[in-house]
Structures are given as structure tokens and as C-alpha cells.
Amino acid sequence: MSDPHPRVREVTSLSNPTVKALRALHDRKGRRESGLFLAEGARNAIEALDAGRAPEILVYHREGRGRDVVVRLRAATLASGGECLEVDEDVLAKIARKDNPQSVVAAYRWTRRPLSEIDPGRARVFVALDRVRDPGNLGTIVRTADAVGAGGVILVGETCDPASVEAVRASMGSIFAVPVFEGTLSDFQALASRWPGAIVGTALHATDHYRRTNAPSPILLVMGNEQAGISPEIASTCTHLVRIPMKGRADSLNLAIATAVALYGLAEPDDAAP
Ligand code: SAM
Secondary structure, X not given: OOOOOOOEEEEOXXXXXXXXXXXXXXXXXXXXXXXXXXXXXXXXXXXHHHOOOOOOXXXXXXXXXXXXXXXXXXXXXXXXXXXXXXXXXXXXXXXXXOOOOOOEEEEEEOOOEOHHHOOHHHXXXXXXXXXXXXXXXXXXXXXXXXXXXXXXXXXXXXXXXXXXXXXXXXXXXXXXXXXXXXXXXXXXXXXXXXXXXXXXXXXXXXXXEOOOOOOOOOEEEEEOEOOOEOOHHHHOOOOEEEEOOOOOOOOOOOHHHHHHXXXXXXXXXXXXXX
């Protein structure tokens, strides 16, 4: 039997307009036009809820409507004015654009944050990414930034979309916990000019070891583009330039791996802290 709430609808038609609108969120254009993005899976939705974010649209397999997690998510969605769709496997697969989809998919409003909103005093470390291209790298970095307690991830210049399904998936729910700021090169230069601590750039040609910088907090760790590294304009704002030593044949580390190594080297969280 269907839930009687007016904002809970059972949908079985693949051509339903809301199903089409949700499907469009796989494309950057669709996300820009609606301001929404998709997160897959009950786990992500619960992480979001714990971070104070309820879905604008919650979709779940109708056979799972009695599951505790679905009951909790549906109550939160309705309480915040959102709508719920009870669907079958085919509709879920159509929205998720894949076979064997997760039984919960949710759409959230993306909050675009300018660099002027950054408060450097909020955390010991922040991460800035110069023209990051790969959404998997970006999501993984958001997850690592969350793990070290970073104050935010700052995207500079033309970047991949932090709200893409791939980036959100790779963040494993951390996209709801870590603020992502987006700005231009000149926005970054303005931030750098008011930064009270160290701006630590990472570069293959740097001579300083990443664990021997004595960089004062708050640290703004700057990582370069996957192909081109850090631009000369951004490098010139750095108070420190560091390298991660490498032996063997690899000419560089993957961006997300290098970010994790540098973040832990510069700002490992205190194990004793709660
Ligand atoms: N060809 C690029 C270059 O010349 O910088 C390689 C870019 S690398 C794949 C992407 C980013 O990861 C770099 O810009 C840098 O921020 C960081 N990175 C990777 N390996 C590093 C290393 N061994 N030392 C310092 N930074 C590194």
C-alpha cells in the first residue's frame, strides 16, 4: 500500500518528469540549471543527514519503504519540505544510469561557496587544488581532507565539477562534511594576500622535504593540476615549496595520493584528540 502523504508518490513510469529531471543530474548542464546534485546509497544519505542536510528529492525502492533507514530518511525529507519517490528497480536503474543500482538515491541542493567566505582561523589546514581535472581525485581528496580535519577544499580555476556523481561517490559522504570553495585565480591571489599562515605548494622540482618545513599554521596546502602541476602565478603566492621524495621509475605521484601524503606530513591529526 502506498504512503498517504501528498509528497510521497509511487512512480513506475520511466518517462515521469521527475525521473527525467533526476537523470539529467548526471550532466553538468543539468546540475547547473537545477542547482541540484545526486548522491547514491543510503550510507551517503545518512552521512548527509548527520551533517544537517536532508534531500530535496528522495528516491527509494518501494520494497524497502519499511526499512529503518528509509523511514528515517523519508521523515527528514518530508520535514524539510522535500518529496519522496517510491520506485521499482527499472526506475532506479534509469535514474542511476546503471544496472544493479543502489536502493536509495537522493538529490541535494549544491551550495556554491566563494573564497571570500573562507575563515583561515577555522582549522589548522586547508587544501587548494589548481585546475583539478579528475572527479575521482577530487572526491578522494575531499574524503582525505575530512579525515585530517581540514577546514575546506578550495578549487581554483577551471576544474571538474565537485557535484558530479563520480566526485560525490569518491568522497564517500565527506562532500557533506567538508566545505568546498570555488573561485578564480585572482580570487585565490586575494585569499593568499590575506592568509595568516604558510602557503605550502607541492612541486616535483622543489628542494624542501615536505616533512621538514616548520610551516606555521594555518597551512594552505596547494596541489597542482594532474598534467601541468601548479601554475607559475600560484607558485609565486607560496611561502614554501615542497617535494615528496621518490625513488624508482615513477616521475610523479597521483594527485590524490600526493595530497594524502602531504596532508598527513604537514597536519596529521592528534591521535589523542576526541
Ligand atoms: N607533470 C606534473 C608536474 O610536472 O607537476 C605532474 C603533476 S602530479 C600528477 C599532480 C600534482 O601532485 C603535482 O602538481 C603536485 O602538486 C603533486 N605531486 C605529485 N607527486 C609529487 C611529488 N613527488 N612531490 C611533490 N608534489 C607532488
